[in-house]
Amino acid sequence: MPELPEVEIVTRVIRPGLRxxxxxxxxxxxxxxxxxxxxxxxxxxxxxxKVADVRRRGKNILVNLDDGVLVFHLGMTGTMYIRxxxxxxxxxxxxxxxxxxxxxxxxxxxxxxxxxxxxxxxxRSESLDRLGWEPLSSHVTVNELRQKLANRSMGIKAVLLDQxxxxxxxxxxxxEILWEARVNPLKPAKRLTxxxxxxxxxxxxxxxxxxxxxxxxxxxNFMSPDGQSGAYQKQFRVYDRDDRPCVRCGTRIIRxxxxxxxxxxxxxxxxxx
DNA sequence: CCTAATCCCTGTAAGC
DNA sequence: TGCTTACAGGGATTAG
Numbered sequence: 001m002p003e004l005p006e007v008e009i010v011t012r013v014i015r016p017g018l019r020x021x022x023x024x025x026x027x028x029x030x031x032x033x034x035x036x037x038x039x040x041x042x043x044x045x046x047x048x049x050k051v052a053d054v055r056r057r058g059k060n061i062l063v064n065l066d067d068g069v070l071v072f073h074l075g076m077t078g079t080m081y082i083r084x085x086x087x088x089x090x091x092x093x094x095x096x097x098x099x100x101x102x103x104x105x106x107x108x109x110x111x112x113x114x115x116x117x118x119x120x121x122x123x124r125s126e127s128l129d130r131l132g133w134e135p136l137s138s139h140v141t142v143n144e145l146r147q148k149l150a151n152r153s154m155g156i157k158a159v160l161l162d163q164x165x166x167x168x169x170x171x172x173x174x175x176e177i178l179w180e181a182r183v184n185p186l187k188p189a190k191r192l193t194x195x196x197x198x199x200x201x202x203x204x205x206x207x208x209x210x211x212x213x214x215x216x217x218x219x220x221n222f223m224s225p226d227g228q229s230g231a232y233q234k235q236f237r238v239y240d241r242d243d244r245p246c247v248r249c250g251t252r253i254i255r256x257x258x259x260x261x262x263x264x265x266x267x268x269x270x271x272x273x
Numbered sequence: 274c275c276t277a278a279t280c281c282c283t284g285t286a287a288g289c
Numbered sequence: 290t291g292c293t294t295a296c297a298g299g300g301a302t303t304a305g
Binding site for chain 2: 032075076077092110111112113151152153154158259260
Binding site: 002003006059073074075076077111113114115127161163170171172173239261262 | 296297298299300301
């Protein structure tokens, strides 16, 4: 679920409820999800701090505090919401952060692949430092892209999943972007032509901003802690559409496994050339 | 530096 | 219907 558009939506939804609030308590139910040290230590650091702002970097949600930043990564199944503090919990709630206005911030994450990290001011994180371009705000030139792809022999789709290139692209949108750009996902990244690179540079923000716009229309359902069902209207061009006709040319979409992940593409629109 | 494989965990859908 | 299996949108780690 959570690639850049979904993470951006979560960020926007929780931001107004967090800004200016003071943290009164924090409970991390699954120890291994906290990657920056001991849970008790993180909780101690958080209590009393005021939230300055909430931002997104790649697929990470950054809660900026007076003395540091609390980072959430939603993994495969995570989502976050704010609600009035309550005793009874929905299932799969892994983090509760009590706020000074009676509300609480919740991380719900059935599969527990999400991660939480606290960085004191000045502290660096390798995983954050490694992140690449922001798809919606960086202006990338063909030369910059070609340079980054120069010694990558993997198929371009697998390379798009590398967060050090563009940060925030995941498995779904990687396929969608390459369909939009008419580039074969299996083509070795270093063999891409200038034209193909240009088309990818255009497709990345176009696909992600469109997804964001559409995802935004189903925020309420998307955010609901209990009901993901049927909320997220799919309008993918290729993802999960194997054996169905390409909306551009009618050819059957095919699915292949690439780097242990599903890849979908139109064999006619996205020729290797 | 790069690549491929494995693992973390649980819910859901498909298959028998 | 009920049990079993395959698979899922992320990414860190390990071995080569």
